[in-house]
Amino acid sequence: MSLNIFYQKRQKELYVDSTRIHCSRKLRCSPHLHxxxxxxxxxxxxxxxxxxxxxxxxxAGDVFLTFPNQIHFFETYAPEDFIIFIAKTDLMPExxxxxNMSVPVSAVIHDAANDPTIKMxxxxxxxxxxxxxxxxxxxxxKPLIRGCLLxxxxxxxxxxxxxxxxxxxxxxxxxxxxxxxxxxxxxLSLSALEENLHLxxxxxxHLFNDRLGLRFNDYINSLRVSEACxxxxxxxxxxxxxxxxxxxxxxRTFNRAFLRxxxxxxxEYRRINSGAPSASPAGQPxxxxxxxxxx
Numbered sequence: 001m002s003l004n005i006f007y008q009k010r011q012k013e014l015y016v017d018s019t020r021i022h023c024s025r026k027l028r029c030s031p032h033l034h035x036x037x038x039x040x041x042x043x044x045x046x047x048x049x050x051x052x053x054x055x056x057x058x059x060a061g062d063v064f065l066t067f068p069n070q071i072h073f074f075e076t077y078a079p080e081d082f083i084i085f086i087a088k089t090d091l092m093p094e095x096x097x098x099x100n101m102s103v104p105v106s107a108v109i110h111d112a113a114n115d116p117t118i119k120m121x122x123x124x125x126x127x128x129x130x131x132x133x134x135x136x137x138x139x140x141x142k143p144l145i146r147g148c149l150l151x152x153x154x155x156x157x158x159x160x161x162x163x164x165x166x167x168x169x170x171x172x173x174x175x176x177x178x179x180x181x182x183x184x185x186x187x188l189s190l191s192a193l194e195e196n197l198h199l200x201x202x203x204x205x206h207l208f209n210d211r212l213g214l215r216f217n218d219y220i221n222s223l224r225v226s227e228a229c230x231x232x233x234x235x236x237x238x239x240x241x242x243x244x245x246x247x248x249x250x251x252r253t254f255n256r257a258f259l260r261x262x263x264x265x266x267x268e269y270r271r272i273n274s275g276a277p278s279a280s281p282a283g284q285p286x287x288x289x290x291x292x293x294x295x
Contacts, residue, residue: 045080
């Protein structure tokens, strides 16, 4: 299956949400990757959770976890009950090597969300982070959250076998992804990466195909389309200006790439979502925002 995948550049150290706070939340979102951990505690509903090339049918009590730079997305079929955290590995330096140098053998641990210790830690983080966002939470709330995160992920890793990836490939992929996310609006190509990062362009192409399962050009276009969506919803730039701003050489190429990824043209996307950022054009989920579960 060919996927249109985009890279999310996040700012927050920790994102926390739950249907217990926002009852209208859904896990459904487009295929994406980011440099943070994403963990879902699933207490009810019907969803398919995809991690890299594997699809998991989530059931009540499951924990779903993806490591940095793993492609993932969710398909929702019925009302859900979940808690979701998206956390930077810097919050847990003791476990950073595990997260950055390995991937889970399976992204799902069945019935782990019902474990009393895991459930208590997840709910404590949810409450503490909610308090922190509301009124600051007091002097000790941040170390409390970090301590609970470390304990929580230590408990999870005890139950989740991982397999190693080479240090070279892991470090190189992070370098490439970071460079692309900061420079996609320029004339970016495999040759440009080879010159600026001093890496063989065929090796870069291999990493994209082997680790991410997509072509380099498709990845760059997905970054550009993702940024174009934000311009379309949050600026008065016309379509041609947006095409230039996000790095497409021609308007025709922009329209073709946008239609392929979003299912509608740029002008249709703007019209459909004008004044209603939560709408989904032609049945397609919008790109996640800071307020959406899949951020």
